[in-house]
Amino acid sequence: MxxxxxxxxxxxxxxxxxxxxxxxxxxxxxxxxxxxxxxxxxxxxxxxxxxxxxxxxxxxxxxxxxxxxxxxxxxxxxxxxxxxxxxxxxxxxxxxxxxLMPLGNDAPRQIELLAEAFAYWDQLKAALPPDAGAKSPAGSAFAFADSRLMALQKALIEAGSHPRHQGELLAQLQGDAIGMAEVALVGREALWQLQSILNASHRRWPQLSDRATPADAAVADWCDWAMRTL
Structure with a gap:
């Protein structure tokens, strides 16, 4: 400029x-x-x-x-x-x-990883002390991770591609090259967004590993899972 x-x-x-x-x-x-x-x-x-x-x-x-x-x-x-x-x-x-492309053979594994990522975050949130997550300030690591993960799930639902919907979808798309290609690409894009949440959390809150609060510990545990798995 x-x-x-x-x-x-x-x-x-x-x-x-x-x-x-x-x-x-x-x-x-x-x-x-x-x-x-x-x-x-x-x-x-x-x-x-x-x-x-x-x-x-x-x-x-x-x-x-x-x-x-x-x-x-x-x-x-x-x-x-x-x-x-x-x-x-x-x-x-x-x-x-x-x-001209393969039919998205990696789609089932992508769906499995997305489902695990969302389920583990829900599990961590449920284990927090009462109001621990709700009282996290807007600029906290917990608020960031929770809002980004919820936004990603909402986008997947709106696209008809949330993991809980895709098992049936894959069965219906056998032989549909365009549909299978799109399912595979949705998975890749969503996994990339999970990786970006992980990277941003580490970059913006390098002290997460200290687990100073229960909410910070939840984010740190999810990030550790993502680093091992994605």
Whole structure:
């Protein structure tokens, strides 16, 4: 943004859009954690364009299907009015990609890992002393982990891909290349998000291993499980 400003060749709106290209509509982006209403129209275009370009630069296999999945699974992060223009453009390519790929043989193991991750967190929460979790401050490790895990489960439910639904889904999709490919990609994306929760917890709260409070101990125990398992 500062480089663009120094050229004195672009309007202020372009400078701001570049600054905003890693923001997200739900406030989870950076550098200013803006909510959707505070991101400029040009910034919204650029943040989505950057994501689209990144998928085609990063992935040689199934970029359209990966991108389509991420846009739908993380729909609160991206401007819905703009995503509505992108998704139809991806569908024909998704069909071609799926016909050329394996049928998602790793999907059952991915479903098992996701189910274990959510069940173990629920078990840790249930074992906490009364109100220990509820009284954790908003900026605590417990509040962060709980909100992120709940948000991931909600996104999976909305996508019809929560682990408790996928066993039946897999049985119905045998021979459906597009459907099986999507189930496998949902699993990969969700496991990546679990890994990001683990990494962020360690980065932001390096003292978690001290287990100073029951809530911190719950997060530390979940992170230890994730490090061993994912």
């Amino acid at each position: 500062l480089m663009i400003r120094d050229t004195q060749a672009y309007p202020r709106a372009a400078e701001v859009a570049v600054l905003e290209h890693h923001e997200r509509m739900d406030g989870s982006g950076y550098p200013r954690a803006l909510l959707g209403a505070d991101i400029t129209p040009m910034g919204r275009i650029l943040l989505l364009a950057e994501v689209v370009a990144a998928f085609y630069e990063k992935y040689d296999d199934m970029p359209a299907q990966r991108l389509s999945l991420v846009l739908r699974l993380n729909h609160r992060k991206f401007p819905s009015a703009l995503v509505a223009f992108i998704l139809p453009l991806l569908q024909e390519e998704v069909a071609r990609e799926s016909a």
